[in-house]
Amino acid sequence: MRAAGRSRTVAVVAAVITALVALAGCGAGTTAGGGSTDGTVTVFAAASLTESFTRIGRDFEAAHPGTTVVLNFAGSAALAAQINQGAPADVFASAATRNMTTVAEAGNADGDPVVFVRNQLVVAVPRGNPQGVAGLADLARPGVKVALCAEQVPCGVAARTALDAASVALTPVTLEQDVRGALSKVRLGEVDAAIVYRTDALAATADVTAVEFPESARAVNDYPIVALRDAPNPDGARAFVAYVRSERGRAVLTGAGFQAP
Amino acid sequence: MTRTHGGRLRRRGPGVPVALLLPAVLGLVFLVLPLVGLVARTPWADLPQRLAAPGVLTALRLSLLSATLATLLCLLLGVPLAWLLARVEFPGRRLVRALVTVPLVLPPVVGGVALLLVFGRRGLLGGWLDATFGITLPFTTAGVVLAEAFVAMPFLVIAVEGALRGADGRYEEAAATLGAGRWTTFTHVTLPLVAPGLAAGAVLCWARALGEFGATITFAGNYPGRTQTMPLAVYLALETDVQAAVVLSLVLLTVSVAILAGLRDRWITSP
Numbered sequence: 001m002r003a004a005g006r007s008r009t010v011a012v013v014a015a016v017i018t019a020l021v022a023l024a025g026c027g028a029g030t031t032a033g034g035g036s037t038d039g040t041v042t043v044f045a046a047a048s049l050t051e052s053f054t055r056i057g058r059d060f061e062a063a064h065p066g067t068t069v070v071l072n073f074a075g076s077a078a079l080a081a082q083i084n085q086g087a088p089a090d091v092f093a094s095a096a097t098r099n100m101t102t103v104a105e106a107g108n109a110d111g112d113p114v115v116f117v118r119n120q121l122v123v124a125v126p127r128g129n130p131q132g133v134a135g136l137a138d139l140a141r142p143g144v145k146v147a148l149c150a151e152q153v154p155c156g157v158a159a160r161t162a163l164d165a166a167s168v169a170l171t172p173v174t175l176e177q178d179v180r181g182a183l184s185k186v187r188l189g190e191v192d193a194a195i196v197y198r199t200d201a202l203a204a205t206a207d208v209t210a211v212e213f214p215e216s217a218r219a220v221n222d223y224p225i226v227a228l229r230d231a232p233n234p235d236g237a238r239a240f241v242a243y244v245r246s247e248r249g250r251a252v253l254t255g256a257g258f259q260a261p
Numbered sequence: 262m263t264r265t266h267g268g269r270l271r272r273r274g275p276g277v278p279v280a281l282l283l284p285a286v287l288g289l290v291f292l293v294l295p296l297v298g299l300v301a302r303t304p305w306a307d308l309p310q311r312l313a314a315p316g317v318l319t320a321l322r323l324s325l326l327s328a329t330l331a332t333l334l335c336l337l338l339g340v341p342l343a344w345l346l347a348r349v350e351f352p353g354r355r356l357v358r359a360l361v362t363v364p365l366v367l368p369p370v371v372g373g374v375a376l377l378l379v380f381g382r383r384g385l386l387g388g389w390l391d392a393t394f395g396i397t398l399p400f401t402t403a404g405v406v407l408a409e410a411f412v413a414m415p416f417l418v419i420a421v422e423g424a425l426r427g428a429d430g431r432y433e434e435a436a437a438t439l440g441a442g443r444w445t446t447f448t449h450v451t452l453p454l455v456a457p458g459l460a461a462g463a464v465l466c467w468a469r470a471l472g473e474f475g476a477t478i479t480f481a482g483n484y485p486g487r488t489q490t491m492p493l494a495v496y497l498a499l500e501t502d503v504q505a506a507v508v509l510s511l512v513l514l515t516v517s518v519a520i521l522a523g524l525r526d527r528w529i530t531s532p
């Protein structure tokens with residue numbers, strides 16, 4: 001009787017925590033209901049992994065019946081801060097090594113983070129490429145409005161590296177706070193081009209065309225993943241990391257435009 | 262028994278029951294504690310050095326400028342709107358009043374999207390502005406002013422409308438009887454009558470414009486010196502340097518509190 005009451009309390013507490021975690025991540029997660037606490041794997045993943053990890057999460061649930069994957073997508077820096085403030089997460093997948101280092105240095109990583117994919121830059125232009133952008137040099141042409149990511153976020157650092165490698169000096173009209181912000185300015189037609197990740201451009205093929213450029217090879221972004229030390233579900237955490245790195249996980253990621261490390 | 266009861270009532274004084282006092286104090290703590298947290302975490306030692314960083318002053322200057330311009334725009338358009346709502350009976354007035362206050366409850370980012378769809382390069386009016394006059398509003402300081410005015414104007418309209426409704430209409434009637442025209446009555450009688458409410462509304466409007474983030478970053482983008490206001494600078498600083506974000510936040514808090522506290526008395530005496 002008492003044990004039953006206690007387990008109910010635990011279930012309620014777990015439900016509340018799960019809800020809070022989902023809320024903390026601005027609710028982008030897919031909170032499938034049901035399943036015991038043991039079967040829940042909470043994954044904090046970079047916003048650019050939204051489409052691929054949603055798919056991998058479903059595949060993982062199918063491969064592990066009774067398991068529920070709770071996904072929390074946000075900017076890597078925000079996720080790292082949430083983890084270091086004690087958010088109950090099992091896995092962290094970051095879009096930049098810098099934010100992973102923050103988590104590892106705070107002693108919150110279980111083992112060494114592994115780079116599981118890489119992302120390259122492309123120039124996203126409105127569908128059909130009306131301005132005829134063929135490479136980075138075209139972005140510096142007068143009259144071409146360009147959106148870049150701010151250099152405080154990883155895509156901004158990568159864009160700066162690529163532009164420097166191509167010796168192109170351009171003045172963007174805006175420095176967006178994340179890659180999706182830059183991309184949406186292209187989708188809305190407010191700018192003529194934006195330097196974004198290939199995966200983000202591919203996820204928006206209805207509105208934008210991706211123009212590849214050689215200098216992107218100099219500005220490749222590594223995505224590390226790790227199971228977390230205080231994971232409420234350590235076994236689930238390890239299993240999920242292994243699944244992401246498995247043949248099937250990798251197939252989903254390369255299908256979205258990521259490159260194998 | 263009766264005496265004790267009466268004595269207790271007297272000791273408690275009029276109107277401070279514990280049932281109200283406790284939640285009131287909790288409410289106060291809830292509102293003030295985050296501000297205390299900000300002050301407590303401020304790196305006072307290298308504060309001057311951080312404040313002198315070039316980006317900070319640029320963002321602060323732009324914030325003050327754009328919030329002031331937005332307030333002027335709101336005064337120009339909002340006061341007549343408030344007058345219309347308070348003094349003129351017309352069909353659909355309740356609906357108009359509801360529409361005017363929508364930006365109050367609308368998430369600012371939605372406001373930014375809406376502004377883009379109207380004033381953006383491919384927007385309803387923006388396309389025409391671009392083709393005819395070569396004016397594009399996104400990514401310009403004018404765009405920031407527009408975004409701030411959109412979210413802040415309801416504060417002004419509500420305050421001024423309230424003041425107008427509370428003002429004694431007989432002065433206006435008297436002025437009209439004495440031969441004053443409608444415009445003279447408005448400028449010489451109505452406006453002075455509602456001056457405190459107008460000031461309160463303008464201050465609220467200015468403070469709201471100063472803190473605007475969502476509509477600005479969505480509609481005007483983020484570029485240092487042109488569209489990067491303090492809230493945008495705070496958000497981006499948080500990505501790399503929490504201390505810098507705290508310092509920027511403290512500056513914004515200080516400016517806001519100073520302005521609000523400075524005009525508190527006028528506010529309270531507003532009708």
